[in-house]
Amino acid sequence: MPDKSDKKRILIVDDNIITCEVIRRNFEISGFHVFTANSVNDAIEILSRQKINLLITDYKMPKHSGLELIKYVRDHFLDICIIMLTGYGSINSAVSAMKEGADEYITKPFTDKELLDAVTKSLLTQKEKKINSTEIYNDTWTRFGIIGQSQNMLDMFSKIEKACKNDAIVLITGENGTGKELVARAIHYNHKERSVYPFIPINCPGIPSNLFESELFGHVKGAFTGAVQHRKGFFQAAEKGCLFLDEISELPFELQAKLLRVLQEKEISRVGETQLKKIDVRIVAATNKDLEDLVKKDLFRQDLFFRLNVINIDIPPLKNRGDDIILLAKHFALKYSKELGKTEPVFTDKAITALKNYSWPGNVRELENLIHRNLIMNEKDQIDSLNFPDIMKFSVSCDQQLNLSLEDMSKKYVRDVVEQAGGNKAKALKILKIDRKTLLKKLI
Template sequence: MQLKKENILIVDDDIDILELLQRHLQSWNFHTYKAISVKEAVQILRDTKIDLLITDLKMPEINGSELIKFVAEHYPKLPTLVITGYPSVQDSLEAIKSGVVDYLTKPFTKEELKTAIHKSIKTENNSDVPNTKELKLEDNTYGEIIGKSDKIQSIIEIIERVKNNKATIFIKGESGTGKELVARAIHYKGKFSRAPFIAVNCGGIPENLLESELFGYTKGAFTGADKDRDGFFQAANGGSIFLDEIGNASTAVQSRLLRVLQEKEVVKVGAQKAEKIDVRVIAATNSNLKAMIEKEAFREDLYYRLTVVEIAVAPLRERKEDIPLLVEKFLLKYGLEYKDRFIQLSQQALKVLERYDWPGNIRELENVIQRAVIMSDGKVDVEHLPDSLKYDITFPEETLLSLKAVEKQHILRVLQATNNNKTKASEILGIDRKTIRLKLED
């Protein structure tokens, strides 16, 4: 058969089998690389362009199935041929699921090997593309909330009950889960939707300015206050104010906020007279306010005023059935923005996205899809996803990591996912840019 000088990597812990395969392959004019362990194979793959992987399944320490999974995601276009002396139905199914082209059982003839290699090299790795029309994004959208999971449906049920009254609502959940989208749905799905909706990031405003920004101030109240000015509460009058990261509010702000909730009135900084207001307060945080109360960092009476109705937004890892819908939304958004068309996603890439636990939640998923769309041409495949999402192999000597090493590894992965954007990474990790820099330097 007419064959080019492809590079073939053979992985088997049996030296005799390695030598036999090498002789056969060299007689057919192939370049060969040999590895007697998965660890050695991974090192060769990282340093050399390989055109075909031939591997045994049963090997000491780390078996070949781990290598197959690793290759399927880090080198998705690399065809794989399995050779084993211990065939089983389970092994066969796992190999096929991971994209193995062919499966030979020892002993085999030279001609059977030749046919399997020919088939493997000629086979192109074409991933199925899911029919995005079947996902029915529009049928699983409520305001800006996207999802079909039970956890999303329970949130929507609560919103339907509270949207037409002005009870104080507290939204809790990890950073990046979409707490502001829930607040917006509460406002815009109800009868007050024509009134103002004001979103305030309490963590993004310096502590010494937050009080005057929220409640306004009078002329001469402090240096630079050259005229009376309304705050966010006055701007939201008649509608809703969303106080994100309320745990960052100072004790002075907490005291004023308690008065707003109790008396339905606001006193500007520097003023004596109170102003009546009609505002629905929606607060949110990713902090543990009960723990803050125990440390006397947050007022207990304010906590109970804020939590008249409580909504818990589940992290993405607890509602993975929503990932395909969210991915479709981001593919459409960034496909139109960067490519002027809808970008497709391979089934293998979707499997990787669905398996990952998303510590940065929806915000991290959006960032990954945004980057993947930029890097792709018409279809997002596994090769366009960050390595931190893909299947990895832990070698025995690497299993015992210190807590500091694990922390550093996680920070580096999040930085990679955000293209080294320390501001975005700090939001996902819940720490500031300075802390990231110090931990990396340390």
């Protein structure tokens, strides 16, 4: 059974205690988890401690108004829905509330049903927004729904910000699982004009070469055997929006020339037709390969590389993101514990050390899978390195240990294994695959 934390969490702010309590009772009956505050200051205090999905606030309050609260929430929390309660006839305040970022307003007096309908509608819109865009978390350590506050990530966020302000082609590079698609979506869904138009991801190696043109540019009926009717291509489907060309390095050489021509001319013709049509599509491409190296090896066209590499966003590997590793681990622990109806686990010190010291070849995806697996397999509300793969339990931080001799390193490793095995030497011997004598020698 999902626990209480799965309920949507509403914060009601009204200086009138009775109004607060009446609304609280109604929403609790309807299955929400409700918090109340009688002033803007109290509301801010609650927001700093609790995850809130929706805020209902009165407009007129002593000291600080509901409008100030809306401004605060919009500055700090992207994904909280806001409903403003305004006095009868005060349309001006309703307009300013909407301008500041409220999703709905309701004029007093209202019925229970009217308020409940407004809440349901706002939460639904929020869900749609989340599905369409990348998931947005309401914490201070995320930007564009991407978690990270290490300098490397902050530098990347400022590049994303720039990319959102224009239509230049973006080339996203980064190892497997670093978040390339997440960044591509962030660029699209934060673009002022394009975000309301489609984001179409294309996995380049997934398209058979002989269908490439037809898939991308569309075809007319009868263009080839099997073309029984006109068909739109991805470029047309993404009109005014964004086409995300994932794993661009895998595009066969002859198709690279065709893509280059389209990017240069900004026009396409459907297969089976000579007429050219202008296209207005933003292109974002991604790869985990070193394209410059492929260019040198004649595996990727240099002219296409230059065309694509207008803005390059290189995503840092997870091991270079410092404490972001822990932020992400905790984020995934919260996400999956909710999904599995479990209590949010605590991380032991050993787990934190192991997470920080590991080299993460599979990056964020590997971390996400590890936490997910631990929550499924583990009975306790705790994440400990004991349940991590062996390679992680005993991996040592490169930063700290590069000054050790091989002998000292191996002694340290043996001691760590014994400690990790709870002092059980037989267990340690099994892992180390050495004899007892060698073990004892290493422990001296």
